[in-house]
Amino acid sequence: MKKFLSMLLILALAISMSSMAFAAEDGKLTIWCWDVNFNVAAMEVAKKMYQEEHPDVEIEVVNSTGSGDIETSVVQAATAGDLSTLADIILYQDNSYQKLVANYPEVFTDLTDLYDFTDFAEGKSSFSIVDGHHYGIPFDAGTAVAAYRTDVLEQAGYTIDDMNDITWDRAIEIGKDVKEKTGLPLFSAQAGSSDWTVIILKSCGASMFNEDGSVNLKDNDQLKAALDVYLTLVREGVLVEVNSWDEYIGTMSNESVVGTFNGCWILASVMSLTDQAGKWGMANIPSLVGVDGATNYSSNGGSSWAITQGTDIDLAVDFMQAYRNVDFYNEILPTTSAIASYNPAKEGSNYTDVNEFMGTPVFADIIEYGEHVPPVVSSPYYYDARDALATAQTNILNGADIQAELENAQNTVEFAMDF
Amino acid sequence: MTNQEKGQSKRHLTLQQKQNLTGWIFLLPASLLIIWMSFYPMVRAFVVSLMRGKPTALEFSDPLWRNYQRMTMDTVFIQSLKNTFTYLIIQVPIMLVLALIFASLLNRKDIRFKGIFRTCIFLPCATALVSYSIIFRTLFAYDGFVNAILLNLRLISEPINWMNDPTGAKTVIIIALIWRWTGYNMVFYLSAMQSIDYSIYEAARIDGAGPLTQLTKITMPLLKPVILVTAIMSTNGTLQLYDESVNLTNGGPANASITMSHYIYNTTFVTSPNFGYAAEMSFVILMFVAILSAIQMKVGDKR
Structure with a gap:
């Protein structure tokens, strides 16, 4: 009995050891990412393409429950001083790059001289550049888009072209008119999230931080203009706030809003509403009025691939050439809706073809938009600032003073910076 | 007490002592595990609470109770x-x-x-x-x-x-x-x-x-x-x-x-x-x- 038990224990240990994916230089590539239908699916295509030419290379794509879990694993490995438990190639959120590279530089391989970064959208790759060095290979674009129900706009006497290249003043005007005629708000947003304000802020190349890394909230005119737009949208009823992500998606499937405004990945959710096919159209986002550098282009979300130090770096870099391959992006588009931040990808047939759901070649348009997104200053304290701004925004909506709340937010972030 | 008796008591524990020892031996594995997996991290957490800096380069803060002071603000x-x-x-x-x-x-x-x-x-x-x-x-x-x-x-x-x-x-x-x-x-x-x-x-x-x-x-x-x-x-x-x-x-x-x-x-x-x-x-x-x-x-x- 005793023997049997100890055998069982050893067996269990051996199995758990063998299933661990070590990042040593072993000629095998391990990849960590999340979302089976998106990142994992894309990597499986890249794996298939690579193995056709290099049949002897072993590649394992591991699906994680989320980007947060991957970050936790990285924090644990880095603080323990043992990177051998990490994968060779790891996907991170664009917004996390500055924070992770600043705190755990030993995890990241400097890719500046190893990989060709030309032809990637400038606004996109700026997220994973720290002190002029590239640490991430850009993947899906988070280019901001605005999509509208063309049938509802038509009822109110507008077309999708009326929504393209407009200012927020005009958008609010149209929104009020549409609300009056159809009873529907133009947009929906998740309450307590500062995503909208940050997207609008980024559209004029501005950021919550100064070039020198200091926080820039309380004297930031562009931020105040962006907040003002958001507040006006809510107060005029042009935007309806809901409490959770499910409710947010629900506003579109219940047809209780006219449009949506977010990173282009939201189109995957819109296009899953097959009963609304042909009723949607896409435009670029409205621009701020009277503010320096205002454009109709911005971004929200997206992620990039990093290569862990002490791994098969050369092999990983060779494998990642797939992300400079137009055919690759073309193949993954129909199944994943992952839109490239590699500009030449817009030549692929799946990009140039008219999208049946939207009625225009929206994917090529989005890459086009992405080329115009202004690069912005990012910071390791991005999440601190985002949360502080969200708190301020909620309080302002409930009647607090803008200047006082922004000063509070600034203090909160400065407090976190002074540790 | 004769010398012989003394020598014996050194070599042989009394029944009471033997039972006590057995008790301690039984307690030992669990106690060591608790000390290693519960008490050590607690002490370590206290030491870390006196430190500041990047996660992989923590150093003692000056003054030591800086984090405690910081919390009140x-x-x-x-x-x-x-x-x-x-x-x-x-x-x-x-x-x-x-x-x-x-x-x-x-x-x-x-x-x-x-x-x-x-x-x-x-x-x-x-x-x-x-x-x-x-x-x-x-x-x-x-x-x-x-x-x-x-x-x-x-x-x-x-x-x-x-x-x-x-x-x-x-x-x-x-x-x-x-x-x-x-x-x-x-x-x-x-x-x-x-x-x-x-x-x-x-x-x-x-x-x-x-x-x-x-x-x-x-x-x-x-x-x-x-x-x-x-x-x-x-x-x-x-x-x-x-x-x-x-x-x-x-x-x-x-x-x-x-x-x-x-x-x-x-x-x-x-x-x-x-x-x-x-x-x-x-x-x-x-x-x-x-x-x-x-x-x-x-x-x-x-x-």
Whole structure:
């Protein structure tokens, strides 16, 4: 009995050891990412393409429950001083790059001289550049888009072209008119999230931080203009706030809003509403009025691939050439809706073809938009600032003073910076 | 004592000593594991709480208690402290009284289908923390089940925006906590009540004591040690509250429902990491738990 038990224990240990994916230089590539239908699916295509030419290379794509879990694993490995438990190639959120590279530089391989970064959208790759060095290979674009129900706009006497290249003043005007005629708000947003304000802020190349890394909230005119737009949208009823992500998606499937405004990945959710096919159209986002550098282009979300130090770096870099391959992006588009931040990808047939759901070649348009997104200053304290701004925004909506709340937010972030 | 005897006592332990030694040997593995896996991390956490810097390059701060000083100026931490104590002060008493009432109802001899009722009330605490939080979030959504019921009963004229209101969000968390943990505490009371001799109640009834007098004069005094245990466990659990804050309200609106543990998690894994400060706040929670438990023991245990 005793023997049997100890055998069982050893067996269990051996199995758990063998299933661990070590990042040593072993000629095998391990990849960590999340979302089976998106990142994992894309990597499986890249794996298939690579193995056709290099049949002897072993590649394992591991699906994680989320980007947060991957970050936790990285924090644990880095603080323990043992990177051998990490994968060779790891996907991170664009917004996390500055924070992770600043705190755990030993995890990241400097890719500046190893990989060709030309032809990637400038606004996109700026997220994973720290002190002029590239640490991430850009993947899906988070280019901001605005999509509208063309049938509802038509009822109110507008077309999708009326929504393209407009200012927020005009958008609010149209929104009020549409609300009056159809009873529907133009947009929906998740309450307590500062995503909208940050997207609008980024559209004029501005950021919550100064070039020198200091926080820039309380004297930031562009931020105040962006907040003002958001507040006006809510107060005029042009935007309806809901409490959770499910409710947010629900506003579109219940047809209780006219449009949506977010990173282009939201189109995957819109296009899953097959009963609304042909009723949607896409435009670029409205621009701020009277503010320096205002454009109709911005971004929200997206992620990039990093290569862990002490791994098969050369092999990983060779494998990642797939992300400079137009055919690759073309193949993954129909199944994943992952839109490239590699500009030449817009030549692929799946990009140039008219999208049946939207009625225009929206994917090529989005890459086009992405080329115009202004690069912005990012910071390791991005999440601190985002949360502080969200708190301020909620309080302002409930009647607090803008200047006082922004000063509070600034203090909160400065407090976190002074540790 | 002769020399021979002395030599023997050196080589051979007495029966008493032998038994003691055996006892210690049996205790040793568990004690070592507890020291290594529980006490060492606690001491280490205290040391880290005196440090500052990047996660992989921590150094002692100057002055040593800098993190403790810093905490008193942290508006978000103070907010989370207030929230946590609001939960504690409102939720724990309601829950324990409810548990006591349920337990004495289900302890009656003449009640039928006791097993089913007990299981039903105990069941909530067997559900996973995350899944029950998500279900509560759905129930209390703006167009959710609770608002629909209240509207149909004409108790409110328009839906309550629970999650977007500071008081509403806290209320939902408290209701969720009561739903989940009442049954758990009830089981403790029930098992203790079953050890109270039924003849005591019979005698009380002959003397003319009603159900309420029986509860306050017999059941509660005899249950005192168990009530003390549940009070300490609930206090401890509430001070460490995390899942509900993260999954139900995500700390919002504007940090109005964030708990201390949620804020500690954010400082370590969401925002730019500050391990020293996070360790310091964890240690402060430990001190709160220790102080509150000490007070409860002092008040509750008169032996």
